[in-house]
Amino acid sequence: MTAVSLGDLARTFLLRRQNAALKEQAQSLSTEVVTGQAADVRKQVGGDLGALAGIDRSLATLTARKSLTSEAGLAAAAMQTALGAIDLASRDLALDIKSLGTNGSTMTIDQLGSQSDGAFRAAISALNTRVGDRSIFAGDLPQEPAMADAETILADLDLAVAGATTAADVEAAVSAWFDGAGYATAGYKGGDPQGPMAVGATETAQIRITANDPTIRETLKGLALGAILERGSWSGTATERADLASRAGDRLLQNQSARIALAADLGLQETRIESAAATNAAELTSLQIARTNLLGIDSYEAATMLESTQTQIETLYSLTSRLSRLSLVDYL
Template identity: 30%
Template sequence: MSINVNTTSTLYTLLSRQRQTAEVAGKLEAASREVSTGLMSDPYKSIGIRSAEALGLRARMDRNEGLMVANTVLQSRLDLTAETLGAIRETGQEVLDLAVANRGARAGTLGAIQGLARQALEQITSQLNTGYNGAQLFAGIAVDATPVQRYGEVNAGTGRAPKDVIDEVIGGGIASAADAAAKIAEIEGIFADADPDPARNFEATFYNGAPRLDASGAPVPRLQTRIEENETLEYGVQANDQGFRDLIRGLSMLAGTDAQSIADDGAYEAWTSSAVDAMASGLADVLQSEVKLGSQQKTLDFTIRAQTDRSDLYNSQILSLEGVDTYEAATRVAQLQTQLEATYSITARLSRLSFANYMR
């Protein structure tokens, strides 16, 4: 009578232990990750049919996070725009205060007006040409264009500098009240884009951003962006808005001629009064732009706060589905560590057996 005895070679046992060691190590790694993150290592396997709910929550949270990031960038852009508008008003107000003191009557500070106006033009031009994150703040949808042409620099599109246009109008100076009125009207036409010579108009030589009207005469849309799933925000201030046109017009009139050289009192009063009125109107409009921008900032701030709250809610709901009991996970880690150490010990003993043991 014969008896069959099933034996397992030590080589097979070693290989089996190595596979078991790898499995335990994998489980230990997953459990350790659960302890550190507080989330299941394989939630969709663990929660079964509720996986679709978890996937939906994560998708909504990702969309919400994307909107929050974009809105935060826009918030910084609007903050810089508001800061720049405030600086423009301060720059223009300094010239206006001096011009008002000399309106209609020549004061001792009259000689400083032309130089200060030129300086303010350069400063306001630089402020209006401010960019953020690679895009111009005051060029409208033409975000790559530098919106305002420097006063003394030739515009490549027309071959004229803004200073050239003003000098053409003023010519040899302001001779009389009638001469002043005619030249004031001509300058008003230029800044209203109504001059017979298109190359002299504001949006041709003075401004390079998005125009106010398109070729068909329809208003060119403003910048806008989606700040919520079903909400868009139109935003931005453009350097061709009426307030900037008036402000630059008044400054150009004061910078274009030395008011001291206007001998006729009627001409002097007409010229300085027109420049002062243009600047005052422009600064008032700039202030209104700041108010409108403040409303846009308030809307955006409210939206970001709501999105932050929503993100917290999504995160809480996801944790309720995919979260783990950290105490239970820590206990599992300890058990797996003990099991792994035992497996290592047995595997090490098997690996030290001789070739004869393997062939047994």
């Protein structure tokens, strides 16, 4: 039988090819041991990638929806906090004003005016709350502030009430400003209410509240009426000033039930968002488990094969080292 031998160059190429193949196998097995999933996906699913593609598509949709519901939930919670702060300040101010009656001293009325001014400015600040880079009360123009700054609004109201002689005149002027072009151009800077958002496969939620909501405008009217008491733009008699304070308190109290209803409607949308988020999370987990089962491998077997491959690589290195030291004298 004729023996077939390999030349030095051919043997070198053969050893290099074997070395590369073993290293590639070791890398693949290392990945499988670490991830617990097959490195060769096509081989694992027998060439049928349809089921895997469907799972991955659903996972991508749910991941995007998770981000949407998370952002919507944060915005709704921030809105609820802002509305709660506005309602609390308005209720406290209204009670203070009503406890004054119609015979309050000039100093007391001035103090209520200062308290109203602070409450108005705090309300404007709350309505300009941002979550991330979005102004949550600005409707479909979230990049813009929902409201002009408080001083700009109050300065515009100063002009609106400049010719008023009675508390009734001031109330009428302030009401006309908030219901007309004054608020639309110099007050509210946002857009229309946002449309419904898909928070689940068949579930939607819609937060329609903006700083242009009638309930919010009515609350701002009451706060602004009180703030005018210390502005100096209207110089009414003591009796008229007490009457204006009373009218501010009445508006704030009458609007309280509407503020509660507004917060309740927002709470309903929060519940829908939270429920959809929980459903999405459960579905996401189920799909991740299904994907793992589809691509999962026996980690113990993979570790054993990796160890065997590493042994082969070490053996190949040892063999290559010995062959590289051969000489003609040793061969003969």
